[in-house]
Amino acid sequence: PPSALSLSPGPSIPPSPRCWHRGLSREPGAHWMEPGCRSCICQDGRVLCDAVSCSTPCSHPLPAPAGGCCPTCTGESRSPWPCNSRNILPDTPWITGCLHEGVARAEGDVFSPSDGNCTVCVCLAGNVSCLSPECPPGSCPSPSPSNCCSCHPAKCSFRGHTYKHGARFSLDGEGCTTCVCQGGEVECSFVPCPILDCPQHQQHLRPGQCCSSCRDPPAPTGCFLDDNGVEFPVGQLWSPGDPCELCICQANGSVSCRRTECLETCPYPIRIPGQCCPDCSAGCAYMGRVFSNNETFPSELDPCLSCICLVR
Numbered sequence: 001p002p003s004a005l006s007l008s009p010g011p012s013i014p015p016s017p018r019c020w021h022r023g024l025s026r027e028p029g030a031h032w033m034e035p036g037c038r039s040c041i042c043q044d045g046r047v048l049c050d051a052v053s054c055s056t057p058c059s060h061p062l063p064a065p066a067g068g069c070c071p072t073c074t075g076e077s078r079s080p081w082p083c084n085s086r087n088i089l090p091d092t093p094w095i096t097g098c099l100h101e102g103v104a105r106a107e108g109d110v111f112s113p114s115d116g117n118c119t120v121c122v123c124l125a126g127n128v129s130c131l132s133p134e135c136p137p138g139s140c141p142s143p144s145p146s147n148c149c150s151c152h153p154a155k156c157s158f159r160g161h162t163y164k165h166g167a168r169f170s171l172d173g174e175g176c177t178t179c180v181c182q183g184g185e186v187e188c189s190f191v192p193c194p195i196l197d198c199p200q201h202q203q204h205l206r207p208g209q210c211c212s213s214c215r216d217p218p219a220p221t222g223c224f225l226d227d228n229g230v231e232f233p234v235g236q237l238w239s240p241g242d243p244c245e246l247c248i249c250q251a252n253g254s255v256s257c258r259r260t261e262c263l264e265t266c267p268y269p270i271r272i273p274g275q276c277c278p279d280c281s282a283g284c285a286y287m288g289r290v291f292s293n294n295e296t297f298p299s300e301l302d303p304c305l306s307c308i309c310l311v312r
Helices: none
Strands: 019-021 024-026 031-034 038-043 046-051 098-100 103-105 120-124 127-131 156-158 161-163 168-170 177-182 185-190 222-224 231-233 245-249 255-259 284-286 289-291 296-298 306-308
Touching: 019 038, 019 046, 098 120, 098 127, 156 177, 156 185
Parallel strands: none
Antiparallel strands: 019 024, 031 038, 038 046, 098 103, 120 127, 156 161, 168 177, 177 185, 222 231, 245 255, 284 289, 296 306
16 A cells, blocks of 8 residues: 655744843843833844934924933824834823923913013924014104014204214214203203312313313422521522521422531531531630630640640
8 A cells, every 4th residue: 555645844943032131031022112212122032222213393392201212292192112103002191282492381372482472472283383563663752662563762853963862972072062862852961070179260171171170380480488488499509597408499399408417627626607517727626715727825734735726
């Protein structure tokens, strides 16, 4: 009889190995998130991780939720894997809103920016759109920050010139009168002048100045001494009472004095009244008496001793 054919089973395909990662066993093909927004997969017993790449299709997305990596726009999920659609859980809540100037706005919220109340913004699908009013040109006395349409202050026409609002100018060209343009009107004021401490006849107005000033005092013509009331002309020499002191009148009206230092060249000089230094050429002064040159006289200490005055 013909022999029956026997089919031997072929080689079996071994199952994919599991992955061990940080002490945990992962099934083949498993996906999970690692800290630092890294998406990992178990493949052929190896763990492959890549950085999460975010794509934000709106201009003002909300920040990434807790445990998430990517900012979210309207209709996106707060899944722990917000950038991996394969891991969106069916019960994950949906979020809507916008983040504008650091403030989270709900979907459809209408608001004004913090820098003014004239611009109106709305949050739609993660995008913020703003509209500002169009204001017609015009003028007003002064700008009003409370109105949405700011007006332009009126200009000033003054003496053939036109000035902008707030402009300051001089009326006489020398700065003595200051004017300012305020809402189409010119207001002028004079520069205040200080009070002078000199008589009226010594005050004068110099060219290019707004206020009068005191005249410079005249240059002194001599020196006036308060003690005796005598006035000496500039360059005059005199002695103020001490023959050894000599003074001179300076050009600026001050007095400069200098004392004479005497040098005695003989032991018995004669002191002449009104003269500063003793005189050795006129004779000798001895024991209160004055003797002329070559004069002989007895000594006051010893009558037997004779003395003579010799001028050298």
